[in-house]
Amino acid sequence: xxxxxxxxxxxxxxxxxxxxxxxxxxxxxxxxxxxxxxxxxxxxxxxxxxxxxxxxxxxxxxxxxxxxxxxxxxxxxxxxxxxxxxxxxxxxxxxxxxxxxxxxxxxxxxxxxxxxxxxxxxxxxxxxxxxxxxxxxxxxxxxxxxxxxxxxxxxxxxxxxxxxxxxxxxxxxxxxxxxxxxxxxxxxxxxxxxxxxxxxxxxxxxxxxxxxxxxxxx
Amino acid sequence: xxxxxxxxxxxxxxxxxxxxxxxxxxxxxxxxxxxxxxxxxxxxxxxxxxxxxxxxxxxxxxxxxxxxxxxxxxxxxxxxxxxxxxxxxxxxxxxxxxxxxxxxxxxxxxxxxxxxxxxxxxxxxxxxxxxxxxxxxxxxxxxxxxxxxxxxxxxxxxxxxxxxxxxxxxxxxxxxxxxxxxxxxxxxxxxxxxxxxxxxxxxxxxxxxxxxxxxxxxxxxxxxxxxxxxxxxxxxxxxxxxxxxxxxxxxxxxxxx
Numbered sequence: 158x159x160x161x162x163x164x165x166x167x168x169x170x171x172x173x174x175x176x177x178x179x180x181x182x183x184x185x186x187x188x189x190x191x192x193x194x195x196x197x198x199x200x201x202x203x204x205x206x207x208x209x210x211x212x213x214x215x216x217x218x219x220x221x222x223x224x225x226x227x228x229x230x231x232x233x234x235x236x237x238x239x240x241x242x243x244x245x246x247x248x249x250x251x252x253x254x255x256x257x258x259x260x261x262x263x264x265x266x267x268x269x270x271x272x273x274x275x276x277x278x279x280x281x282x283x284x285x286x287x288x289x290x291x292x293x294x295x296x297x298x299x300x301x302x303x304x305x306x307x308x309x310x311x312x313x314x315x316x317x318x319x320x321x322x323x324x325x326x327x328x329x330x331x332x333x334x335x336x337x338x339x340x341x342x343x344x345x346x347x348x349x350x351x352x353x354x355x356x357x358x359x360x361x362x363x364x365x366x367x368x369x370x371x372x373x374x375x
Numbered sequence: 376x377x378x379x380x381x382x383x384x385x386x387x388x389x390x391x392x393x394x395x396x397x398x399x400x401x402x403x404x405x406x407x408x409x410x411x412x413x414x415x416x417x418x419x420x421x422x423x424x425x426x427x428x429x430x431x432x433x434x435x436x437x438x439x440x441x442x443x444x445x446x447x448x449x450x451x452x453x454x455x456x457x458x459x460x461x462x463x464x465x466x467x468x469x470x471x472x473x474x475x476x477x478x479x480x481x482x483x484x485x486x487x488x489x490x491x492x493x494x495x496x497x498x499x500x501x502x503x504x505x506x507x508x509x510x511x512x513x514x515x516x517x518x519x520x521x522x523x524x525x526x527x528x529x530x531x532x533x534x535x536x537x538x539x540x541x542x543x544x545x546x547x548x549x550x551x552x553x554x555x556x557x558x559x560x561x562x563x564x565x566x567x568x569x570x571x572x573x574x575x576x577x578x579x580x581x582x583x584x585x586x587x588x589x590x591x592x593x594x595x596x597x598x599x600x601x602x603x604x605x606x607x608x609x610x611x612x613x614x615x616x617x618x619x620x621x622x623x624x625x626x627x628x629x630x631x632x
Contacts, residue, residue: 301545305525305538315521315528319542322517323549326556333560350559354552365545372537 206335260292283338412599450480475611
């Protein structure tokens, strides 16, 4: 398992592109927002938590089609499926690798982009906490979507159509935590809900992803 | 007849030939009764019920809005059930019925959203509000779109049936989750369930109760929509079965010729 994780991380770092692209996309989305809604700092500070969450979600989505497609193309996915490691673990490791290379950098970058959008001071810690809790769910759900569309020639667009509705609960609760945190309100309820969603998806969805992957590898 | 024998009798319809024969025999019945129910219910509702004292004649859109919304949800439940049957017992008719139902569900969701907007404009002063019920229907619509898109995208029919079934199961969980998440996220403009609710039917709750004058034609419309849905699903499933047969015949011809 650790070997697989290290392999995926090495591939993400060395094969170029994939690792930095998500971050660059996040940056660009954040920079484009003031151009589209105007530079009033009061408006920007109200929408900042939601925009940052949406940007992180889209950046996460952008990197999903590479998650399994490369392994599918060169056949290493077949090898992994026949390996003694259960496919559920493979899928979990893949999601973990995706989170380490996409989700975690987004979490770390979010406060700096928050400065650009005039995020109120109490919002920073809540933004980081909510993203830290929410991005694993996004990786796991995304892995399920990637497993569904792995055999398709043009799976990219379909992948976003399938995955975005699944992101709705995570986005609602995550953005709510960040918004309430920025407004100085209590955040316990949405935070617990977000944590619950993440825990449940991490625990259950790998089984669905593995089942789907087995169908696709048949 | 014992229960197991009855259960076996149900599974007989997994045979496409048997399914087609029976569905063709009962289809005219469903078409005619649904047409009668809808014509009588809609005429009764539109022309022979008084205007509401607050809402005027706009209340009459209820005869399309409520049945369509009900069927939009029940269609997804039916797809969930048939997907489960496909995953467990691998009856092709079941998978094809789920496939056949999805576009009907899309249309029902669209009717519900459109009539809701037309009703909301005079009543709430807006076509659209980010109300939990409205929002969750929009999300349901997105789920339907993804489901149909996945069916269309995969060439191998068995793989497509498997993948869409899993998507339907996972999607159901997330759709339910979204339904309650949006409840948390915004307060509602839409009234609560006021038709099929014990307090509303027995008259204990008079505030949001649908008066009997409106309720009887509405019930007729609901029955009409249910029958129409069954007829459409039978009809479309038959089409899917025949389409697959044609594909098989063509493939056989190509191999032999």
